Amino acid sequence: MRTQAAFLMLGLLYLAGTLDVVNAEVLYEGPESVKNGSAWTISCKGFNGKGDVSWTKNGQTPEELSQGVARVFTNDTISELSNDVALEHHEGVYKCAKSSNNTFRLIVTTDIIYKIVLYGHEHINKTTKTGLLKPLVIECGNYSGKDVVEWTKEGKKISDTSLGAKYELLKFNGSNLVVLRNDLEVLGNYTCVNKNQSYTLRFRVVPLPVxxxxxxxxxxxxxxxxxxxxxxxxxxxxxxxxxxxxxxxxxxxxxxxxxxxxxxxxxxxxxxxxxxxxxxxxxxxxxxxxxxxxxxxxxxxxxxxxxDKLAALWPFLGICAEVVVLCAIILIYEKKRNKAELEESDTDQSPDTKPTPNKDSDVRQRK
Known part of the structure; x- marks a missing residue:
C-alpha cells in the first residue's frame, strides 16, 4: 500500500508539473507605442518550445512575414518579431504562442497633423457658390515676418504661379496655406518647411469622414x-x-x-x-x-x-407534407373507387333471370 501511495504521489506531482508547463504564462516585452517610421521589436518568453511559436496580428499571420519584410528570431527561451520601419497598419494585437491567450497591443503614433475639409452644400459659400463658407487654414507653426517658408504637396513644390491655376483651390496667407474649396484635388499630403527656424510640419488634408x-x-x-x-x-x-x-x-x-x-x-x-x-x-x-x-x-x-439555420428547411418540409397529404387523398379515393367497381362487376356477373323456352311444350304443340 505504501508503494502504491508513493507511486500515486509521484504521478500527481508529475501531472502537476506537466500542467504548469502547458499553462505557462507567456510574457511580452516591447514598446507601448512606436512612432511612424521607427524600428520596433516585440519579444515573448514562456512558450512551450519552438513548435508552439506562431506569430499572429489580429488573429492572422502578418502580411510582413509572408512578404519577408518583418523578421522572426526564435530560440529555446525567447522569440522576437521585429520590423525596421513602423507603418500605420502595423498597429494591432500580436500573439506569439498557440498555447497561450496572452497578447501584446502595439500602437503606432504619427507626427502627421490631420486637417478636414468640409463637404456638403451646407458648407459652400452661397454668394460665390464655389468657395467654402469657412476656408480651411493650415498654419505652418510659429512664423515671423522674416522667415522663409516652403510648401509642398505630395513632394512637389507649391508656388505662387501654381496657386489658382484650377478654380482657385489654394492661396497663401503669410506662412499659412488656405484651402478654398472641397475639390478632390486639394486632398493629400502637405509639408511646410520653415528654413529660418529649421522645422518641418506634415499635414494630411482629408474629407469629412462619412x-x-x-x-x-x-x-x-x-x-x-x-x-x-x-x-x-x-x-x-x-x-x-x-x-x-x-x-x-x-x-x-x-x-x-x-x-x-x-x-x-x-x-x-x-x-x-x-x-x-x-x-x-x-x-x-x-x-x-x-x-x-x-x-x-x-x-x-x-x-x-x-x-434560424433550419429556416430554409421549413418551406421544403411544408411542401413535402402537402405532397404526402395529397398522395394519401388520391390513394384513399382510388381505393374506394376500385372497391365500388369491384362490387358493380360482381352484380353484372349474376345468373340471368330471363325465362327460357320450354322444349317439351313446343313438342306437344307440334303434335
Missing part, C-alpha cells in the same frame, strides 16, 4: 460568420470604433476580429464575428474620426438579424 455599409439591413444564418466592412470616403490614419449590441471595441478581442481593409488601406475597418447565435440579433455600428478631429466624426449603423 462611413457606410454595403447594406442597411444585414441577415446572417445561425452558426455562420458575420463579415462587415466600414467603407466610405475613409483614408489611412482614420480611427475606427465598433459597437455590436452595446459592446464597444477597437481591437481584436474574443469573437470580434478586426483586420485591415485592403481596398482602402484602412486598419481595423473589416469586422468578422464567427459562429453567430440567435441572441446576436440587434445592430452593428461603426464610428470614425481622425486624430485631433474627434468632434468631426461620422457614424453608420445597420440592423442585424440572425436567422
Amino acid at each position: 462611413p457606410k455599409f454595403e447594406e442597411e439591413y444585414i441577415n446572417v444564418v445561425e452558426g455562420e460568420k458575420l463579415h462587415v466592412v466600414c467603407g466610405g470616403n475613409l483614408y489611412p490614419g482614420i480611427k475606427i470604433e465598433w459597437t455590436f449590441n452595446d459592446i464597444t471595441f477597437n481591437a481584436t478581442e474574443g469573437r470580434f476580429e478586426l483586420t485591415r481593409d485592403l481596398q482602402n488601406g484602412v486598419n481595423g475597418a473589416s469586422l468578422t464575428i464567427r459562429n453567430m447565435q440567435m441572441t446576436d440579433t440587434g445592430y452593428v455600428k461603426c464610428k470614425v474620426w481622425y486624430e485631433g478631429n474627434e468632434l468631426l466624426n461620422g457614424t453608420v449603423k445597420a440592423d442585424l438579424k440572425v436567422k
